[in-house]
Amino acid sequence: MADMMTDKPRVAVHKFSSCDGCQLAFLNMGDDLLTLLAQLEVVHFAEMGVVDETAEADIAFVEGSVFTAHDRERIQRIRRQSRYLITIGACATSGGVQALRNYADDGADWCQAIYASPQYIDSLATSTPIRQHVKVDFELWGCPINSRQLVALFNALLRGVKPAEQSEKVCLECKRNLNVCTLVASGQPCLGAVTRAGCGALCPRFGRDCYGCYGPSELPNAASLGRWFEGIGLSRAASRRRFKLIHSTAFEAQHRKEADDGAQS
Ligand code: SF4
Ligand code: SF4
Ligand code: SF4
Known part of the structure; x- marks a missing residue:
């Protein structure tokens, strides 16, 4: 994912099963966010007040895991409408804390114990990372990710450079x-x-x-x-x-x- 972006890349931020914490890394960028907004077009980012889930994007960020049947359908559509797909945070990269359910013999027991009205919960038996469902071009790990990671990522992408993967300890x-x-x-x-x-x-x-x-x-x-x-x-x-x-x-x-x-x- 190193070829040049269009002049003003269209960016979308999508939420799946998650707590929204990683999306805050965008909003917490401070002055860097203002600089970035002059170079990008945000086509979907509900936390920023821009809502068009079906908009085509050059870069789609995905927060959250696949934990409902609806998540499973949506991620296929979002992959089709996005040139690059980047996952952000533990939920999206490994299923997140909710993947503890994957080890439960009967997750329904947990729902009964935790929720006052479990009849409204309609989740899959497992929480899975996005890469298990569609091709992912890059992953940012963390719970939550931080704004420095995003600034470094955008610096690379906007210059047509492959982002550096952080994997040391x-x-x-x-x-x-x-x-x-x-x-x-x-x-x-x-x-x-x-x-x-x-x-x-x-x-x-x-x-x-x-x-x-x-x-x-x-x-x-x-x-x-x-x-x-x-x-x-x-x-x-x-x-x-x-x-x-x-x-x-x-x-x-x-x-x-x-x-x-x-x-x-
Ligand atoms: S040291 Fe860093 S990676 Fe480890 S728990 Fe704290 S924030 Fe997370
Ligand atoms: S990775 Fe952590 S902070 Fe980010 S959405 Fe998931 S639970 Fe929230
Ligand atoms: S050097 Fe020690 S305190 Fe620091 S991360 Fe490693 S084990 Fe933890």
Whole structure:
């Protein structure tokens, strides 16, 4: 997705099953948003007050997972009417926190327990990432994504350059920021060693352990970090749950891959 954009690319922002938090990264851009709006035409972005879901777009951003039958139909249409499709946030890239339902024997029980009027809930049995349904040209990970990621993405796209994928580990950002390591210094189960960078190591900067909201990094070694967690006092079950908070399906897939690789070696 590196060829030149039209003079004033048409941009759409679509919401699927999600909390809307990632869309705020656009609205929180500050002065950069004003600069961008002079270079783009926003054809659909309900949170900004521009509504035309069927508008054709050069770049369509998609927030949220596929969690209803309607989501499943809409994403096909949006793919057809969009030149490039970019997913934003954990819901869209790995199914999000709602993908925890994928592990429930009977998700209907959860609906009964959580909602006052569960008869109005009409969801699928699983929450799945957008790439599982249509071709995705680029993914921005995070829960939520941040405005810096968007500015970097637009800078690349508007110049016809392929956006750089961020896949190094939070630990590297953390070390560059000279943070004190929460895992080593205070025994907190920090997931920075297996989590994709991009947040600026936000949580360790404030003395908190990373809980993996940017998803798996390149070459994560989740099994090894899980053993480390057991060494600082977490039970095996608690250690596994630690990886399931936001990107349960992505980290679970990583655990399975490492188990398979271990079995073959
Ligand atoms: S990724 Fe997180 S912040 Fe973004 S829409 Fe999903 S739940 Fe909300
Ligand atoms: S605090 Fe977490 S992210 Fe920072 S270096 Fe330690 S393990 Fe890595
Ligand atoms: S440090 Fe980890 S949990 Fe905190 S914002 Fe960054 S990726 Fe998310």
